[in-house]
Structures are given as C-alpha cells and as structure tokens.
Amino acid sequence: MPLFSKKEKEKATRLFYACDIHGSEPTYRKFLNAAKFYEVDALVFGGDLMGKLLIPMVREAGGTWRARLQGQSHHIKSEEELAEFKLTMQTLGFYWQEMDPEEYASYEGQQDRIDDLFDVLAKERLAQWVTLAEERLADTPVHVYLCGGNDDTDEVLSALDETTTDRVVNAENRVVPLDDEHELLTIGYSTPTPWETPRERTDEEIGEVIEKLMPSVSDPAKTVFNFHCPPLDSGLDTCLKLDASVWPPKPVIERGQPVHYGAGSQAVADALANHQPTVGLHGHIHESRGATKYGRTPAFNPGSEYGEGVLRGLIVAIRGGEVIGHQFTSG
Amino acid sequence: MAEAAAAPQVFTRRASGLVRVMSPYSAFIYNVLTMGIIFPWTYVWAPTALEGSNLVLGIVFAFVFELPIALAYVWLATSMPRSGGDYVFQSRVFGGGFGFTVVFAFFVVWILQWVALSGWLLATLGIAPTFIGLGVTTGVGAFTDIGTWAASTTGIIVISIVNALAALVLLVTGFRNYVRFQYVMWYAILISFGIVLLLFLLNDPASATAKLDTFAGEVNGVQGFFETARAAAAEAGVNFDPPFWLLGTLLVAPIAWTSLQWATYSSEQGGEIKNANVFRSQVFIIVGSLTLTAGLLILLAVAMQKGIGEDGILVASSGYWYGVAEATIGGNVMFPNLMAMGLTGSWIVVLLIGIGFILNSFQIVCNCYIGTTRIMVAQGLDGLLPDWFARVHPRWKTPVNAHIAYFLAALPVIWGFNMVGEWARWTLGVTFANGAVMTLSALAAALLPYRARKVYEASPGAAYTVGSVPLVTVVGLLGFVFGSFMVGSFLFREELGLAYTGDAVPYYIVLGTAVFGLLVYFVMRQVRASAGLKVEYAFREIPPE
Numbered sequence: 001m002p003l004f005s006k007k008e009k010e011k012a013t014r015l016f017y018a019c020d021i022h023g024s025e026p027t028y029r030k031f032l033n034a035a036k037f038y039e040v041d042a043l044v045f046g047g048d049l050m051g052k053l054l055i056p057m058v059r060e061a062g063g064t065w066r067a068r069l070q071g072q073s074h075h076i077k078s079e080e081e082l083a084e085f086k087l088t089m090q091t092l093g094f095y096w097q098e099m100d101p102e103e104y105a106s107y108e109g110q111q112d113r114i115d116d117l118f119d120v121l122a123k124e125r126l127a128q129w130v131t132l133a134e135e136r137l138a139d140t141p142v143h144v145y146l147c148g149g150n151d152d153t154d155e156v157l158s159a160l161d162e163t164t165t166d167r168v169v170n171a172e173n174r175v176v177p178l179d180d181e182h183e184l185l186t187i188g189y190s191t192p193t194p195w196e197t198p199r200e201r202t203d204e205e206i207g208e209v210i211e212k213l214m215p216s217v218s219d220p221a222k223t224v225f226n227f228h229c230p231p232l233d234s235g236l237d238t239c240l241k242l243d244a245s246v247w248p249p250k251p252v253i254e255r256g257q258p259v260h261y262g263a264g265s266q267a268v269a270d271a272l273a274n275h276q277p278t279v280g281l282h283g284h285i286h287e288s289r290g291a292t293k294y295g296r297t298p299a300f301n302p303g304s305e306y307g308e309g310v311l312r313g314l315i316v317a318i319r320g321g322e323v324i325g326h327q328f329t330s331g
Numbered sequence: 332m333a334e335a336a337a338a339p340q341v342f343t344r345r346a347s348g349l350v351r352v353m354s355p356y357s358a359f360i361y362n363v364l365t366m367g368i369i370f371p372w373t374y375v376w377a378p379t380a381l382e383g384s385n386l387v388l389g390i391v392f393a394f395v396f397e398l399p400i401a402l403a404y405v406w407l408a409t410s411m412p413r414s415g416g417d418y419v420f421q422s423r424v425f426g427g428g429f430g431f432t433v434v435f436a437f438f439v440v441w442i443l444q445w446v447a448l449s450g451w452l453l454a455t456l457g458i459a460p461t462f463i464g465l466g467v468t469t470g471v472g473a474f475t476d477i478g479t480w481a482a483s484t485t486g487i488i489v490i491s492i493v494n495a496l497a498a499l500v501l502l503v504t505g506f507r508n509y510v511r512f513q514y515v516m517w518y519a520i521l522i523s524f525g526i527v528l529l530l531f532l533l534n535d536p537a538s539a540t541a542k543l544d545t546f547a548g549e550v551n552g553v554q555g556f557f558e559t560a561r562a563a564a565a566e567a568g569v570n571f572d573p574p575f576w577l578l579g580t581l582l583v584a585p586i587a588w589t590s591l592q593w594a595t596y597s598s599e600q601g602g603e604i605k606n607a608n609v610f611r612s613q614v615f616i617i618v619g620s621l622t623l624t625a626g627l628l629i630l631l632a633v634a635m636q637k638g639i640g641e642d643g644i645l646v647a648s649s650g651y652w653y654g655v656a657e658a659t660i661g662g663n664v665m666f667p668n669l670m671a672m673g674l675t676g677s678w679i680v681v682l683l684i685g686i687g688f689i690l691n692s693f694q695i696v697c698n699c700y701i702g703t704t705r706i707m708v709a710q711g712l713d714g715l716l717p718d719w720f721a722r723v724h725p726r727w728k729t730p731v732n733a734h735i736a737y738f739l740a741a742l743p744v745i746w747g748f749n750m751v752g753e754w755a756r757w758t759l760g761v762t763f764a765n766g767a768v769m770t771l772s773a774l775a776a777a778l779l780p781y782r783a784r785k786v787y788e789a790s791p792g793a794a795y796t797v798g799s800v801p802l803v804t805v806v807g808l809l810g811f812v813f814g815s816f817m818v819g820s821f822l823f824r825e826e827l828g829l830a831y832t833g834d835a836v837p838y839y840i841v842l843g844t845a846v847f848g849l850l851v852y853f854v855m856r857q858v859r860a861s862a863g864l865k866v867e868y869a870f871r872e873i874p875p876e
Binding site: 057068069091150290303312 | 344348411413507511712718785786789790794
C-alpha cells in the first residue's frame with residue numbers, strides 16, 4: 001500500500017524500530033543516525049541495551065596491556081593498538097576496564113563484585129548514549145523511545161530516569177504518546193531463559209503487566225505494542241532449544257540436528273490477538289527476523305546483528321491505526 | 332608479574348548468552364549427506380569423456396580445489412552468523428543488486444533443474460535398478476517391468492513429480508518431520524554405499540564380467556553382454572588403453588566437484604558470543620565432512636577398479652558418454668549401484684542398495700527446497716520478492732508459500748527436462764551456475780576485510796593473518812582461482828558441458844537467467860519505490876558518525 005495516498009491529506013507517521021544492540025556503540029550511533037538516513041519521525045528501541053562481556057585490560061610494565069578477546073590473547077603495546085582494540089570491543093558491545101594485576105586478582109571468583117562493575121560501566125555507557133541522542137537529535141522533531149529488555153538490570157535502566165532530555169523518552173513500562181493519534185505501550189520483560197536474566201517474568205506475570213497498563217491506553221487500535229518478548233510460536237521467536245542443566249547451556253541435538261523451538265510469550269500473543277493494536281514490534285530472539293499477523297495486526301521482529309556492527313531494523317509507516325507500509329532494513 | 336603475563340580471563344555476567352559449542356558430529360552428518368555421495372557422474376562421465384584421466388587423482392584435485400572455498404565459507408559464516416547464506420555474504424561485500432541477482436538467478440532459478448535431476452536420479456538410479464535387480468534375483472517379472480517403466484520418460488516424469496510433492500509435504504508440515512526422516516536416510520545411505528563398496532571389493536574383473544553377463548542376460552535377454560558391450564564401445568571410439576592425461580585428470584575435478592561443492596551449502600552458524608572455539612569447530616566440520624566425502628568417492632573409484640577393472644569402467648562410461656546402447660542394462664546406464672546389484676544374487680542386498688540410493692535422491696530434492704526457500708524468504712523480507720514469499724504458515728511455522736511456489740515452478744522444468752529433446756543440452760549451464768555462486772562467495776570472503784571491514788574485524792577469523800595479509804583473503808583468492816578454473820571448464824571445455832553442444836543456446840540461457848535475475852531486481856525496486864519504500868535500505872550501511 002502506498003505510504004502517501006493522493007486522496008488522503010493526512011501524513012503517515014514513520015517509525016524506525018530496532019532492538020537488541022547489547023552495548024554495541026557503533027550500532028547505537030547508527031540507530032540515532034537512522035532518523036535522518038531513513039527520514040523517519042520517531043526512533044523506537046525494543047530493549048536489551050546492556051553488553052554481555054567485560055574485558056579486563058591488565059596493565060603491564062612499559063605502558064602495555066594484556067587482554068583476552070574471542071578466545072585469543074592480546075598484548076597491546078601502543079596507544080594506537082589500544083584504540084583499535086577498544087573499537088573492536090565497542091562493536092561487539094563489550095565493556096572494558098583497565099586495571100592493575102592486583103586489582104584484577106581481587107575480582108577473580110567474586111561474581112557479585114563483577115556484576116557491580118558491569119552495572120557501573122553499563123550505566124555509564126547508557127548515560128552517554130542518552131546524552132549523545134540529545135546532541136544528535138537536538139535540532140530535529142524526532143524523539144527516541146528507549147527501554148530495557150530482559151538482559152538489562154534495573155540499576156542500569158535507572159540511567160533513563162536520571163537523565164532528563166527533550167528528545168529521549170523513557171518508555172519503559174508505560175504508555176506514551178507517539179504522535180497526534182497513536183500511543184506507544186512498552187514492556188521490556190521476557191519469559192524465562194536458560195541464563196536467568198535480570199528481567200524475566202513468567203508468562204502469567206507478563207500478562208498481568210500488559211493488562212495493568214491497558215487502561216492507560218486511549219485506543220488499543222491506535223496503539224503500537226513495543227514488547228521485547230515476541231509472541232509464542234509466531235515464527236518471530238524461533239531459537240535453539242538449550243539444555244540448561246549444564247553451564248554454559250548446550251544445544252539440544254535430536255537425530256543429529258539441533259532442535260529449534262518457540263521461546264516467546266503466550267501472553268504477548270494473546271494481547272495482540274485480543275486487543276488488535278496497530279502493530280506489534282518485538283525483539284529478544286536475534287536470529288528470528290520475520291513478520292506475521294494476528295487478525296488485522298501485523299507483528300515484526302527485525303532480528304539483530306549488533307555483534308557485526310550491523311543495525312537490523314524496521315521502518316513502519318502508520319496512519320489512522322493502520323500499518324500502511326513496512327520495510328526491513330540492514331544498516 | 333607472572334600472573335599478568337598470562338592473558339586475563341574475560342568477566343561474564345550470568346546473562347551472557349553464552350552457549351556451549353555444538354558437537355561437530357551433528358553438522359558433520361548433514362554436510363556429508365548434502366554432498367551427494369551417490370552422484371554417479373564422476374564414474375560414468377569422466378572415464379570416456381576424458382580418456383587417460385585418473386579418477387582417483389581427479390577426485391583428489393577436486394578436494395584440493397574445494398578446500399579453500401570451503402574454508403572461505405567458514406570465515407563468512409562466523410563473521411555473519413545471524414544472516415547465513417550466499418545472498419547476504421555477497422550483498423554485504425558486492426552490494427544488494429549483485430547479491431540478489433547472482434543468488435536468485437544461479438541458485439533459486441537453476442536449482443529448479445536439480446529438482447528435475449533429483450527426480451531423474453530417483454527414477455534411473457534408485458527405483459529402476461532396484462526393481463530390475465529384484466526382478467532378476469526373485470524371478471518376479473513384474474519387478475523388472477516396474478524397473479523398466481521407471482526408467483522410461485513417463486516413469487521419470489511421474490516419479491519426479493511425486494518426488495517433488497512428497498518433499499514439499501514433508502518440509503511444509505514442519506522441519507522436525509524432515510529431521511526425523513533425515514536421520515533414517517543417513518544410516519540407510521551409509522549402509523547402501525558400504526554394500527556397493529564391498530561388492531566391488533569382493534570381486535575381480537573376471538568374476539564381475541561373468542556375473543554381469545548373467546544379470547544382463549536375465550534383463551536384456553542377451554548372451555555375452557560384456558563382450559558385446561566392449562566391442563560396441565570400441566567401435567564408438569573408446570580407447571581401452573589410453574596414455575595418462577594430466578589435463579584430463581585435472582578436468583575430472585569439476586565433475587567430482589558437482590558432489591563436493593555442496594560442502595558449503597549448509598554453512599550456518601548461530602553464535603551469540605563469537606569465539607575461536609566456534610571458528611575452529613566450523614573448520615573441523617567443513618574440512619572433516621569434505622575429507623570424509625572425498626575419501627568415500629575415492630574408495631568407490633578404487634573399489635570399482637578392483638571389482639570390474641579399467642575395462643569395465645570404460646564400458647559403463649561408454650553407455651553414458653557415447654550413448655552405446657549395448658552398454659546399458661534394461662535401458663539403464665551402468666551406474667555403480669546398478670553394477671553392484673548385478674554382482675549379487677541376493678534380493679535383500681539389492682533392496683538395501685536400492686533403498687539407500689532412493690533415499691539419497693529424495694534427500695537431494697529436499698535440499699533443493701530447504702536452501703532456495705530460505706533464500707526466497709530472506710529476499711521477500713528485504714522487499715526484493717513479493718511479501719507473499721516470506722509468509723509463514725500459522726500452524727506449521729514454515730514458509731509454505733515459498734515451498735509451493737518452488738514446486739509449481741519445478742513442474743515445467745520436470746516436463747521440459749524429460750520431454751524436450753534439447754533441454755538437457757540447453758541447460759548444461761546448471762553445473763556452471765551453481766559453482767559460480769560459490770566461486771563468487773569465495774571472492775566475497777577474500778574482499779571481506781576491505782569491503783566490510785568492521786564486520787571482519789569483529790569476527791574471530793580476524794585473528795588469522797599471513798604476515799599483514801588476512802588469511803581469509805589468501806584462502807578466498809585461492810578458492811576464487813580454483814573455482815574459476817572449474818566453472819570456466821564447464822563453460823569452455825567440450826568434454827564438460829556447454830561447449831559440447833557446439834552452439835550458443837546454452838550460453839544464451841545462462842546469460843538469460845542472469846538478465847532475468849537483474850530484471851526482477853529492478854522491477855521489484857520500482858514497485859517498492861512507488862509505495863514509498865527503498866529496497867536499498869536492506870543493504871545500505873548507515874554511517875555511525
């Protein structure tokens with residue numbers, strides 16, 4: 001369907017949706033630049049901002065550092081090498097901390113301290129991202145709607161509340177206006193995973209959160225559901241089945257092939273089917289890029305390739321509570 | 332200080348997304364199955380088309396040529412673990428229009444020919460020899476009649492359509508059904524192949540000739556089959572004592588490559604946290620399965636030389652290359668499995684051989700669907716094919732539309748392949764087309780560090796260099812050179828395909844499919860543009876700065 005009908009005078013709202021960038025700096029910067037690049041009116045993020053690994057860079061004599069990345073040892077000998085190394089880590093979404101050998105030794109076996117350090121570095125990065133968004137979008141009418149996903153801790157996400165800006169909207173667990181006629185309802189939780197992530201909820205709990213927020217919605221038909229967790233068995237939630245009885249979890253193999261299954265939420269599927277919003281935007285399962293429909297409501301998962309520095313996303317044009325066009329992107 | 336000399340361990344969160352590396356064995360199996368150990372062409376095409384060539388050495392060359400291509404795919408798959416596939420590899424490096432055109436034309440369109448070919452294999456390599464063999468060993472004439480019918484034009488068409496339809500039904504009703512079936516296929520094919528090997532190894536030319544005479548006598552109703560066939564082959568031009576030909580041996584490689592090239596067809600890698608273990612595991616899987624398959628192909632060549640001798644191989648080949656009617660049994664070319672059936676008096680053994688070949692033929696048509704429908708879904712999601720192709724069945728969660736489209740598109744190809752006399756000659760480009768995709772992907776791998784630098788640098792393969800040159804560039808370039816030799820041979824050597832016809836039609840058809848692919852790209856680009864959508868957004872990188 002055409003985005004701009006000759007007969008209709010009302011302009012469609014174009015959103016750009018992406019998710020699951022897991023701390024990748026270049027991918028986040030691309031997300032901000034997508035506003036101008038794709039000529040959209042709003043940037044909507046679907047959760048999972050935090051990176052997954054922290055690389056200790058241990059200082060050695062002679063102004064060098066030693067670190068391990070992707071299973072390889074690195075002896076970094078110059079500032080130039082250091083800058084390149086940090087760039088690679090940024091792309092992968094990892095954090096790093098320079099430390100003396102004694103400091104490194106004090107962290108070994110201290111998971112609580114490591115988790116705290118993660119929170120500190122991730123919160124710092126998120127705060128920087130919020131500031132960057134404000135700078136990049138200052139002279140534009142574009143808002144960026146941020147939220148967390150299941151991988152993000154509440155401590156890190158508090159950076160969204162602590163930083164007040166004109167352009168950045170903390171959409172987490174609330175209903176916010178998207179344009180003159182549409183609203184955005186955002187929920188960042190997921191169903192349980194093999195990794196016991198910080199913001200997992202049971203399916204029943206996710207359903208309760210959805211229903212608790214629905215009264216705040218003016219018109220469900222003109223609402224965009226930004227639910228990090230995709231609907232169950234929708235094709236947007238297909239991933240490897242894992243045996244969590246071992247650590248790290250291992251793929252379940254049957255008859256020589258890895259087993260795939262739907263890891264999404266029935267509560268999300270029910271919400272899409274029952275409330276029939278304008279559109280469902282989902283992430284969480286990075287390898288499950290796709291589209292499906294619940295009655296009149298299309299649902300999408302653009303997937304994620306943050307680790308390669310590629311921004312997978314989706315442009316959606318909405319008007320009058322309907323999706324009038326969509327386009328998967330890879331930037 | 333000693334502690335600092337060892338690289339520090341990475342700090343992880345519980346929510347790391349870390350997954351234990353999959354056992355290589357499972358991917359190993361699928362790769363070996365995909366490589367088509369039953370493809371007979373190396374054994375019936377090469378010996379008389381390339382007189383003086385050494386089969387065993389030719390297969391070794393094919394392995395050596397395929398190795399850098401396969402390694403290049405390891406780099407590609409572990410650099411871009413989410414996307415998977417030649418379409419994305421080539422789009423990232425060469426651009427979306429190029430990636431779409433090459434993969435759509437040379438895989439999606441040309442693999443329709445493989446759907447027809449797999450039906451032909453099922454009929455002539457699977458069902459016909461099995462029933463003919465059963466007819467001889469049990470004395471039940473009806474079996475022989477079925478076998479003869481299966482090898483007839485009508486039989487091949489009917490079997491091909493049923494083959495394609497059965498694969499469609501199996502795959503759309505859920506991939507798990509296919510996986511269960513594939514498990515059975517794996518063991519059946521191994522058993523079947525093993526029996527064929529054993530039968531050749533347990534015979535010698537004298538005993539084999541006698542047994543084949545008896546077998547052919549029951550089927551053809553002729554006496555002295557082998558003597559007659561040999562004489563007819565000699566009269567057709569077969570030299571039974573050719574001098575060794577090195578170039579000819581090199582040219583065996585492209586033929587054997589029609590099996591080994593598929594080592595990369597299933598290269599997919601899901602990796603949340605990329606690491607060197609995943610990279611090394613992929614090297615093991617691809618090189619391991621390639622080595623095993625090449626080894627099996629070599630074993631069969633050695634076994635055939637032991638069992639029926641060089642003369643026997645040349646006689647069998649004359650039925651294929653020179654079309655010597657006397658060198659066929661029940662109208663069938665003496666493919667290795669048919670000869671093996673002639674070497675046994677047991678209907679059980681015949682059945683075991685037959686089942687393996689029937690199942691591997693069916694495996695091939697499944698592979699056709701699996702690969703091409705994934706490509707069509709990806710291209711549909713990118714807006715380069717109508718959305719309809721990417722739709723998933725609500726209950727089965729499979730891209731049923733893409734499967735149905737492929738089945739329907741295969742029907743005229745099946746008909747043409749079997750009914751249009753010139754079809755096989757015109758479409759000799761199939762060997763070139765599929766190989767061209769892999770050759771170009773090898774080039775994409777070579778250029779990955781330069782054309783998609785950030786993607787490359789974030790990958791575990793970036794650690795491997797030769798001096799200052801990325802190792803992927805070395806293997807990719809080698810793969811491109813070797814691949815070019817092989818696809819070039821298909822294009823320009825008379826013995827290997829397009830040039831054999833002596834006319835330009837096959838070349839026009841190859842060019843025509845490429846032009847068709849380009850046309851689809853431009854049409855879809857225009858259709859999307861008229862709806863306010865830009866297909867370039869599926870490929871164009873956003874600058875981060």
